[in-house]
Amino acid sequence: MSNPLTFVRQKIQEQNVKKLAKKSPTSLPIVLQNPQTADIVLRSIKNDNEMPALLFDWNNSGFNNNPANPGRNGIAAQTQAAIVANLVAYGATDYGNYGFLFIFQSDAAIGVWARNIKVNLPWVKSQPGVPDVCNALIRINRVSPVTGNIHLEDFLAVLE
Template identity: 40%
Template sequence: MSNPFEYIRNRVQQHNINQLARICNQDLPAILQDPHIAILVFKVSKKFSDMPAIVIQWNNGGFNDVPISPNNRNGIAGQNKNAIINFLTANGAVNYHDTVFLFRDGPALATCEHNLPQWVRHQTAIPDVCTAAIRVNCITVKGLCGGSRIEFEPFDQAFNR
């Protein structure tokens, strides 16, 4: 017999994904079908209006390419997920659970993306630092974004170029 609490948890997670899908004007990409990311984006969208964000699904393999230096990209100390998170926050992002990063406006987000360190970007034969990233252009449920809508676009190019 399966655990009834697990059944309830799964139903709640699916409800959260469905709720997010209703306020998006597009089909949900795979990153937003992750229940933990979906509920985080949904919660943040209730609190903040008209602040662009990036949502990152990290790839731990991108930080473990040198076995003798775990959690560091290229085996170099300081080239890790925390360094990227610190860079984003130092450049104006507000961090939510190391997954959603809000910016005051689009130009601030674009400037931050443009200035990402080169080691964060795609490198041949090394896994990328994230499996997916999206830019949320309007993260409001009751703001100027046409009522109850969240608009998004792929943002993988920031890390994969």
């Protein structure tokens, strides 16, 4: 017999995805259809008035394309932690310390970070024959603080 608490937990998680979908006029990207991710994004919308945010769907194989030498391109410093440190250095807050949702103080702050990738993190860009570091990068903009409605934007082009 299955655990009734597991059933209830699954139903709550499904509700979180549906609730998040109602806050966006567009369909949810795959990364936001994950119930745990949807829950974290909903909490960030509820708890923080600071928006916008970037949601990273990391691709671990993009950081370990050379198994003999960990790190992107076999260089130890080319890691997910290096990207997170760069985001924080540009004023982003790692929401909940999950390492995938970063809240910025303003639209301009995201723009400054995005414009400086070529200079500070050139290795993050797409490279022929090397898996990308992200499966998806979603920019989340709060449209209304009252309703919590959001606008989702595919932001992966920043890394291409």
